[in-house]
Every structure is written in structure tokens, then in C-alpha cells.
Amino acid sequence: MTHTSSTDMRVQPKRPLLQRLAGACEPYLYSAPSLVLIATVMLVPLALGLSYAFRDVQILNPFSGGFIGLDHFRALSQDQAFYRALRNTLWWTGASVFLQFFFGLILALLLDKPFRGRGIAQALVFLPWAVPTFLTGLNWAWLFNPVIGPLPHWLFALGLLDEPGNILSDPQLAMWGPIVANVWWGIPFFAITLLAALQAIPRDLYEAAAIDGAGPFQRFRSITLPFLAPTIAITVLLRTVWISNFADLIIVMTNGGPADRTQIVASYIFTQAFKRLDFGYASAISMVLLVLLLVYSMLIVLLRQTMLNRD
Amino acid sequence: MTAKSMVLTVAHRLAILAYIVFALFPLFWLLKVSLTPNDLLYSEGVRMWPSRVSFDHFRFVVAHSDFPIFFRNSLIVAGSTAIVVTILASLSGYALSRFAFRAKYWIVALMLLTQMFPLVMLVAPIFKMLSPLGLTNSLTGLVIVYSAFNVPFATFLMQSFFDGIPKDLEEAAKIDGATQFTAFRQIILPLTLPGIAATIGFVFTAAWSELLFALMLISGNDAATFPVGLLSFVSKFSVDFGQMMAAGVLALIPACVFFFLIQRYLVQGLTAGAVKG
Amino acid sequence: MASIDIQDIRKSYGAVQVLHGVDLNIRDGEFIVLVGPSGCGKSTLLRMIAGLEEVTGGDIAIAGKRVNDLAPKDRDIAMVFQSYALYPHMSVAENMSYSLRLRKTPRERIQSAVSAAASKLGLDPLLERRPKALSGGQRQRVAMGRAIVRQPKAFLFDEPLSNLDARLREQMRAEIKKLHGDLGATSIYVTHDQIEAMTLADRIVAMHGGVVQQVGSPLDLYDRPANLFVAGFIGSPGMNFLSAHYVPGENGASVRLGDGTLIALPQKYTLAADEPVTVGIRPEHVELSDADGTGVDAGVELIEPTGFGTILHLTHHGLPFKVFTVDRTHLNAGPAVKVSFPPGHLHLFDGEGDRVTS
Ligand SMILES: Nc1ncnc2c1ncn2[C@@H]1O[C@H](COP(=O)(O)OP(=O)(O)O)[C@@H](O)[C@H]1O
Ligand SMILES: [Mg+2]
Numbered sequence: 014m015t016h017t018s019s020t021d022m023r024v025q026p027k028r029p030l031l032q033r034l035a036g037a038c039e040p041y042l043y044s045a046p047s048l049v050l051i052a053t054v055m056l057v058p059l060a061l062g063l064s065y066a067f068r069d070v071q072i073l074n075p076f077s078g079g080f081i082g083l084d085h086f087r088a089l090s091q092d093q094a095f096y097r098a099l100r101n102t103l104w105w106t107g108a109s110v111f112l113q114f115f116f117g118l119i120l121a122l123l124l125d126k127p128f129r130g131r132g133i134a135q136a137l138v139f140l141p142w143a144v145p146t147f148l149t150g151l152n153w154a155w156l157f158n159p160v161i162g163p164l165p166h167w168l169f170a171l172g173l174l175d176e177p178g179n180i181l182s183d184p185q186l187a188m189w190g191p192i193v194a195n196v197w198w199g200i201p202f203f204a205i206t207l208l209a210a211l212q213a214i215p216r217d218l219y220e221a222a223a224i225d226g227a228g229p230f231q232r233f234r235s236i237t238l239p240f241l242a243p244t245i246a247i248t249v250l251l252r253t254v255w256i257s258n259f260a261d262l263i264i265v266m267t268n269g270g271p272a273d274r275t276q277i278v279a280s281y282i283f284t285q286a287f288k289r290l291d292f293g294y295a296s297a298i299s300m301v302l303l304v305l306l307l308v309y310s311m312l313i314v315l316l317r318q319t320m321l322n323r324d
Numbered sequence: 325m326t327a328k329s330m331v332l333t334v335a336h337r338l339a340i341l342a343y344i345v346f347a348l349f350p351l352f353w354l355l356k357v358s359l360t361p362n363d364l365l366y367s368e369g370v371r372m373w374p375s376r377v378s379f380d381h382f383r384f385v386v387a388h389s390d391f392p393i394f395f396r397n398s399l400i401v402a403g404s405t406a407i408v409v410t411i412l413a414s415l416s417g418y419a420l421s422r423f424a425f426r427a428k429y430w431i432v433a434l435m436l437l438t439q440m441f442p443l444v445m446l447v448a449p450i451f452k453m454l455s456p457l458g459l460t461n462s463l464t465g466l467v468i469v470y471s472a473f474n475v476p477f478a479t480f481l482m483q484s485f486f487d488g489i490p491k492d493l494e495e496a497a498k499i500d501g502a503t504q505f506t507a508f509r510q511i512i513l514p515l516t517l518p519g520i521a522a523t524i525g526f527v528f529t530a531a532w533s534e535l536l537f538a539l540m541l542i543s544g545n546d547a548a549t550f551p552v553g554l555l556s557f558v559s560k561f562s563v564d565f566g567q568m569m570a571a572g573v574l575a576l577i578p579a580c581v582f583f584f585l586i587q588r589y590l591v592q593g594l595t596a597g598a599v600k601g
Numbered sequence: 602m603a604s605i606d607i608q609d610i611r612k613s614y615g616a617v618q619v620l621h622g623v624d625l626n627i628r629d630g631e632f633i634v635l636v637g638p639s640g641c642g643k644s645t646l647l648r649m650i651a652g653l654e655e656v657t658g659g660d661i662a663i664a665g666k667r668v669n670d671l672a673p674k675d676r677d678i679a680m681v682f683q684s685y686a687l688y689p690h691m692s693v694a695e696n697m698s699y700s701l702r703l704r705k706t707p708r709e710r711i712q713s714a715v716s717a718a719a720s721k722l723g724l725d726p727l728l729e730r731r732p733k734a735l736s737g738g739q740r741q742r743v744a745m746g747r748a749i750v751r752q753p754k755a756f757l758f759d760e761p762l763s764n765l766d767a768r769l770r771e772q773m774r775a776e777i778k779k780l781h782g783d784l785g786a787t788s789i790y791v792t793h794d795q796i797e798a799m800t801l802a803d804r805i806v807a808m809h810g811g812v813v814q815q816v817g818s819p820l821d822l823y824d825r826p827a828n829l830f831v832a833g834f835i836g837s838p839g840m841n842f843l844s845a846h847y848v849p850g851e852n853g854a855s856v857r858l859g860d861g862t863l864i865a866l867p868q869k870y871t872l873a874a875d876e877p878v879t880v881g882i883r884p885e886h887v888e889l890s891d892a893d894g895t896g897v898d899a900g901v902e903l904i905e906p907t908g909f910g911t912i913l914h915l916t917h918h919g920l921p922f923k924v925f926t927v928d929r930t931h932l933n934a935g936p937a938v939k940v941s942f943p944p945g946h947l948h949l950f951d952g953e954g955d956r957v958t959s
Contacts, residue, residue, distance in 0.1 A: 046415060145529075146533050279444045306442065498672070
């Protein structure tokens with residue numbers, strides 16, 4: 014038997030400092046590569062971009078680069094195109110999110126019911142999500158093109174259009190083009206998330222409610238909706254931010270035109286940077302956009318707080 | 325079956341069918357036009373299927389255009405991004421899943437924030453940063469940028485896969501004589517293989533689709549990715565619809581392949597912060 | 602094989618302290634069972650010995666060497682998990698040999714160690730299977746096999762049988778005991794099942810609320826529980842407790858129940874007159890007779906036949922207690938019976954709940 018007294022246990026030195034340090038460092042070692050990459054490719058440019066907002070940075074002008082204070086913001090406050098882009102962003106985001114959510118929810122409810130061939134049906138209706146966005150944009154632009162696409166002819170035949178023209182070049186209707194493309198592409202996102210939430214609802218709740226005499230509509234209102242509410246809230250809120258910044262479809266389909274009628278803030282930023290190579294002005298708009306998004310997030314947090322307090 | 329439930333069932337199937345038609349019609353049209361010979365393209369207008377199909381457009385696109393180069397570039401960029409991101413995200417996802425450490429909260433917050441903020445505002449500064457390094461007009465530059473954009477989402481995705489593996493397993497491995505890292509490599513990673521494949525699929529799809537940064541950073545044909553090449557083709561030869569759509573069908577192929585691979589993991593992918601939102 | 606010495610071990614999760622200073626000296630080759638209700642800190646203690654949890658305070662030594670800061674892999678112990686924690690992507694043989702492969706043991710040695718362990722546990726025909734293709738009992742054996750191939754200094758078991766059905770559990774319990782007899786390795790076994798504790802242990806460590814309540818041989822704990830917790834936890838059906846007051850007398854002492862009934866004690870104790878106490882008696886020690894016999898009146902509330910014996914739920918003036926008897930005639934007991942409490946089997950606990958010994 015090797016009983017040890019407390020005294021000779023104390024003789025052992027404490028674990029060396031280095032070794033303890035290594036133990037504490039381990040999670041940081043695992044996450045360091047990702048963090049370094051995020052910092053250099055996202056945080057540094059973010060800071061750099063914020064500084065551009067106060068400088069004159071134009072790629073084509075070698076004498077640019079000087080500090081100009083709030084000039085960009087003054088110009089921005091006079092920029093009618095920017096105000097139009099803000100209004101368009103609201104319209105684009107509101108319509109896209111609402112339609113995606115509405116049709117996504119219906120699709121999720123349809124798919125929640127077991128039926129033969131559900132797996133394959135699900136794969137087919139979710140397929141648009143996998144279609145690259147640039148292709149989605151081109152594809153719908155072609156569908157709206159009266160030369161090779163059927164849509165103008167159908168809309169004309171239905172009496173919705175006066176002539177089989179391209180709605181993408183009609184200032185009144187152009188925004189509908191990217192919105193339709195966006196809805197087509199985004200329905201699966203909502204359907205998938207909502208379907209997952211639906212399938213997490215315990216089945217016996219429905220059975221219990223049915224035994225208690227609740228009709229289908231009552232069951233939907235008293236079981237399904239309350240269960241879905243948190244998922245709906247979070248996906249709609251996050252999706253709103255995401256779609257308001259989603260410029261790919263617009264850049265591919267209309268490039269902001271005709272006459273800036275489809276320009277949203279994100280595509281306006283891209284146009285300033287990409288077409289006009291005015292990085293300073295683009296960064297100033299970015300900064301305003303960032304502030305608006307921060308305000309939106311704060312509002313959501315506040316809303317959440319008041320809702321939590323009310324319970 | 326009562327008459328009422330019969331009607332409901334039929335309505336249900338019809339609704340599903342309507343969704344399927346809506347989802348597939350644009351892709352069908354893409355394929356249809358790409359197979360329609362030029363001489364029928366305008367004369368047959370909105371017919372559902374041309375009276376004669378030909379593969380001329382595909383032949384042209386593959387043999388006489390730059391699309392094979394674009395395709396190769398996109399494959400390289402998307403493939404490398406997927407691999408780089410999956411390696412980094414495995415490590416950081418593991419840290420988030422298995423360790424309780426002080427900065428964890430801040431790391432999660434940072435990664436969530438990067439999912440929220442408008443990447444388009446980084447277009448200009450990133451261009452400015454990469455151009456003195458010679459990383460504009462280069463596939464490497466794109467891989468670096470895309471990797472950074474996809475790491476946060478992939479980290480959350482990998483974390484959710486690691487969370488699904490019982491902690492007991494690596495504790496058993498540690499008692500068997502493994503270090504934390506050996507346990508990670510020999511026990512946890514092999515068990516996460518399906519998750520790793522799914523992450524590769526998600527990141528590949530995202531990188532394959534990226535447009536804005538590719539447009540900004542790439543100017544020559546040599547380093548153009550598929551979206552950039554297709555868009556410049558569209559603006560230059562905007563009447564060669566058959567060829568454009570044949571190129572579009574080609575761009576669709578890898579996306580579809582990966583889609584069917586990652587189908588089972590869509591829910592996990594979208595809730596992890598979502599590739600495309 | 603080695604001794605394990607635990608001194609004043611403490612563990613806190615944030616502000617919550619779950620172990621409040623545990624001392625324990627485990628001899629070389631001893632089979633120790635940590636027993637206690639769920640949540641009392643048994644697993645935490647075991648995992649600290651294994652090196653899976655950081656030590657908040659105190660010292661752990663294995664074979665005389667302080668191991669507080671050693672990684673699990675450097676402690677040379679083996680552990681069997683409740684979930685078995687078999688590696689799903691490895692065959693049974695690979696599972697069992699993993700620790701040896703990590704140690705770069707020569708292939709022939711690995712093979713002979715694995716086949717020796719496999720034949721000891723009857724796993725020979727299963728060596729190429731994956732854990733998925735095994736039954737619960739077989740998985741349990743593989744987990745044991747994984748532990749024994751390496752001949753570690755000590756075995757740790759964390760509720761290894763609680764995922765098995767009752768019959769298999771009984772069988773594996775016996776096998777573990779036999780295995781310990783063969784290998785003679787120091788073992789620490791965690792369970793919440795007092796039968797497992799009683800049947801397996803050389804010494805039982807009864808824990809409650811992060812504090813060791815009593816350490817002793819199984820029969821020690823059964824015959825001389827140190828306090829109300831141990832008295833109530835060990836034994837099934839559990840000991841009866843009756844609140845009473847101490848009554849010293851001329852020739853011997855007794856206790857008085859609430860209704861005034863006097864129960865004789867075997868000896869006098871150094872307690873003040875009228876001090877509140879608790880008397881305990883195990884159901885199997887209560888003597889039962891017909892209503893016209895001698896003893897205290899009791900009403901029969903419920904009769905539970907177990908086949909082996911009968912459990913009677915009785916009340917005495919509203920005071921519930923149980924009696925266990927192997928005598929089947931009592932199955933037809935009337936509404937009232939007489940019970941008596943043999944003084945030799947009474948346990949006396951003071952106001953603090955501690956056993957009164959003198
Ligand atoms: N990681 C942890 N964080 C916080 N509390 C814990 C943790 N692990 C265990 N506990 C708490 O410590 C106590 C003891 O747990 P445990 O040792 O698992 O009990 P048991 O005796 O059932 O094995 C429990 O109250 C449990 O809630
Ligand atoms: Mg436990």
C-alpha cells in the first residue's frame with residue numbers, strides 16, 4: 014500500500030505556468046485562423062471604408078485621396094437619386110419579404126402533410142434556392158424579354174399589359190421584375206425554415222386538440238401559429254436586413270434602370286464604386302446604410318424587450 | 325374517403341403541382357431556348373417545345389468561347405474556397421462546440437454581426453486593399469475574400485454538427501491516451517464527415533454564385549469566373565440568346581449537383597446563418 | 602494498480618459548489634463504490650479523478666503521485682461510461698485496441714491483449730463488428746474490454762449498468778465482480794443503485810449533497826448507518842423512521858412516540874430526558890403478529906406481495922411504516938395487526954440526524 018501524506022503531495026510543484034497557459038489558449042488556437050481571416054478581410058476594410066467616407070477617393074483621379082470632411086455627406090443630402098434609392102429599397106424589401114414569406118408559409122403547410130412522393134416534390138420546389146443568383150436574374154430577364162420569353166405575351170393575353178413589351182424597361186413596372194425573380198428564388202428559404210419549425214410541433218398536440226373538438230382552422234390558430242411565431246419573427250427580421258442589401262438581381266436584371274427606377278441603396282453603392290469608381294462617395298452612402306441598419310436592429314431589440322416585459 | 329376529404333386531397337396535390345411548375349418553369353425555359361436552333365428561335369416564339377432541337381449552342385459555347393475557362397476558374401475558386409473554409413470552420417466550430425472560454429460570447433457576436441452587415445459596402449475598400457498586393461484580377465484574391473465571407477456561417481454549421489456528437493466519445497479517447505487534438509482528428513472528425521461534406525456543398529454553392537466582388541475585382545477574361553464571363557457575354561452579344569442560355573445551363577449543373585448532395589442538411593444550413601441569407 | 606488518495610477535494614461551477622471537501626483513501630486493489638442520489642456529485646468526483654474536470658481545490662494522488670494537473674492520458678486510468686462511448690466508426694477490435702495503438706504498442710502485443718480481453722468477456726465472435734451492430738449488453742462488454750486491455754492503474758465506472766434491463770444488469774454485476782476478483786485492480790464504481798453498491802463494494806462511500814456521509818463496508822452501512830440519510834438510502838424497502846422523545850428509565854431506556862406509546866431501547870444513551878430523537882427500524886426487522894398477539898396496534902393499509910416476500914404498509918395512530926416479511930400467511934392479514942420492535946434492531950438518531958452510539 015502506498016499511502017501518501019499530505020506533506021509530500023505539496024512537494025510536487027504547481028503545474029508550470031506555460032502549460033497552464035497552453036491549456037487556456039487551446040480554444041483560441043482553434044478559432045484563431047478564422048478570426049484572423051475575418052478581421053483582415055472584413056473588419057479592416059470596414060474601418061478603411063469608414064475613413065473613405067471622409068476622403069476624396071477616386072480611382073481614376075491620381076490626385077484624389079485628401080481629407081474632405083463632411084463634403085460627401087453634404088452632397089448626399091442633396092442627392093435625389095439617393096432618396097429615390099431609399100424609397101425603392103423600402104418597396105423592394107417590403108414586397109419581396111412579404112411575398113416570399115406568404116408563399117413560403119403556404120408551401121411549408123402543404124409539405125407538412127405526408128403524401129406519396131413528398132421527398133421528390135420537396136427537392137423540386139426547393140431547387141430554385143440552389144440556382145446561382147446571377148443566373149436567376151438573367152433567367153428572369155430573359156423570361157420578361159418579349160423576343161424570347163413568354164411572359165410579356167401571356168400578360169398581354171391576360172390583359173395585364175397593353176402591349177407585349179418588356180416590363181424591365183417600363184419605369185412604372187420595372188421593379189416588379191427583380192421582385193418576382195427574388196420571390197421565385199427566396200420562397201424555398203422561408204419554406205425550409207418554416208417546415209422545420211412545423212415538424213418540431215409535437216403531433217399529439219394536434220390529436221389532443223382534434224379530440225377536444227377543434228376544427229382545422231382553430232388548430233392552426235391555437236397550435237400552429239403560436240409555435241411558429243418565434244421562428245417567423247426571427248426569420249422575417251433577419252431576412253429583411255438581408256434582402257434590403259441584396260443587390261445581385263437588380264444589377265443583373267436592370268442595373269438600377271430605367272431612370273434609376275429600380276436602384277436600391279445597395280445597388281447604388283455598387284454602381285458608385287464599380288461604374289464611377291468613386292470609392293469615397295460609395296463609402297459615404299455605405300456609412301449611412303450602416304447607420305440605418307443599426308437603427309433598425311436597435312428597434313428590433315427594443316421591440317423584443319417590450320414584448321418580453323409584457324409577458 | 326368522404327367527398328369533402330377527396331376534394332381537399334385533390335386541392336392539396338394541385339397546389340403542390342402549381343408550386344413545382346412555378347419552380348421549374350424558368351429552368352425549363354432556359355433549357356428549351358438553349359436547345360432551339362437559331363432559325364426557329366424567333367419564328368416559333370412562345371411555343372413550349374421547338375419543332376427541332378439542336379446542340380449547336382452548347383457545341384459553340386464549349387468549343388469556341390471562353391466559357392470553358394470561366395467554368396474552370398469558377399471551379400477552382402469555389403472548390404478552393406470550400407476546402408479552405410471547411411478546414412477553418414471545422415477548427416473554430418469545434419472551439420465553439422467544445423470549449424467554454426471567455427471570448428466565446430464575443431466571437432459568436434462578431435460572427436453573427438458579419439452575417440448581418442451589407443457586404444456590398446466592402447467592395448471599394450477591399451479593392452483598394454488587394455490591388456497593391458496584386459490580388460485583384462487573381463483567383464487567389466477571390467478565394468481569400470470568399471473564404472472570409474463564408475467562414476462565419478460555416479463555423480455555425482460545423483458547430484451544429486459537432487454539437488450532435490456526444491462529448492463522451494472524446495472523453496473516452498482522452499482517457500484512452502489521446503490529446504484533445506488527437507481526439508478531434510481521430511474520433512470527432514471522422515464522425516463529422518457527412519457534416520463536412522454538407523459544409524463543403526454549402527460553401528461551394530455560395531462561392532459559385534458570388535457576383536459583385538468578382539465583377540469588381542476581376543477585369544480580364546483570364547481570371548473571370550462564370551458569372552462575370554456570362555454577364556460580359558450578355559452585354560457584348562446580347563442577341564445570341566441560344567448561346568447565353570446554353571452557358572446558363574452549364575452554370576446550373578454544378579449548383580444542382582451540390583444541391584442534391586446537401587439536400588438533407590438544408591435546414592441545418594439555413595438555420596446556421598444561411599449561405600445566401 | 603495503485604492506491605488513490607483524495608484530500609479535501611472541492612468543485613465549483615461558477616458560484617455553485619457541488620463538492621464540499623471530500624477525503625478518501627483508496628487502497629491498492631480495492632473496489633470502492635460511490636453511491637448516492639442523482640445530482641449528489643458522484644460523477645463529478647469520478648471525472649475529477651479521471652482528469653476530465655478541473656479540480657477547484659484539494660489534491661488527488663494516484664500511486665502517491667499528485668495528478669491534479671495531469672491530462673487524463675497521463676494518469677493511466679481506464680473508464681467505463683454510462684453511454685459506453687464506443688467509437689462508432691471503429692470495429693470492436695479497433696475500439697479495444699485504440700488506447701494501445703495511441704501508445705504505439707507493437708502489433709503482436711496489441712493482438713494478444715485484445716484477444717485475451719475478448720475471450721475473457723466472450724467477445725471473440727464480435728471482434729469485426731461495429732458497435733451499431735451490437736446489443737446493449739454486448740456494447741457494455743466492449744466498453745469493459747476497452748478498459749481492461751491496457752491494464753491501467755485503476756478502473757473508473759460511471760453507472761455502467763444503468764442502460765441495461767434488470768436481468769442483464771444482474772448478470773453483468775456478477776461478471777464485474779468476478780472480473781475484479783481476477784484482475785484485482787483498484788476500481789471506483791459510481792451508481793445510484795444501492796443494491797449494486799451493496800453487492801459489489803469492498804467499501805461503500807455514501808454521498809449526499811456533495812458531502813461524504815459514511816465510508817464503510819456494505820454491512821457496516823447496513824447495520825450501523827451513520828446518519829438518517831445513509832439509513833434511509835441503503836436497504837429496500839427503506840428503513841422506517843419514527844419521531845420520538847428519549848425517556849431514560851430505572852433499568853434501561855425507551856422512546857415515547859407522539860401518542861405516548863413507549864418502545865424499549867437496548868441500552869441507555871447519554872441523551873437528556875425528553876430530547877427529540879428519531880428511531881429507525883428496517884421493515885424486515887419489525888415483528889408481526891395477529892390482532893390478538895402482543896405489541897403495538899397497527900392498521901393495515903396496503904399489502905404488496907413481491908413473490909419472495911410481502912411488504913405491508915401499516916399505520917400506527919396515523920404514523921405510516923412498512924413491514925417486510927417472507928411469511929405468506931400475512932398476505933391475508935386482517936384490518937388490524939400487532940407489531941413489535943426488537944430493541945436489538947433499533948437505530949437511534951439525534952436531533953441532528955446523526956447516529957447515537959452511546
Ligand atoms: N458542467 C456543469 N455545470 C454546472 N453544474 C454542473 C455541471 N456538471 C454537473 N453539475 C451539477 O453538479 C451536481 C453534481 O452532478 P453529478 O456529479 O453529475 O451528479 P451525480 O451524482 O448524479 O453523478 C449536479 O447538481 C449538477 O447539476
Ligand atoms: Mg452521474
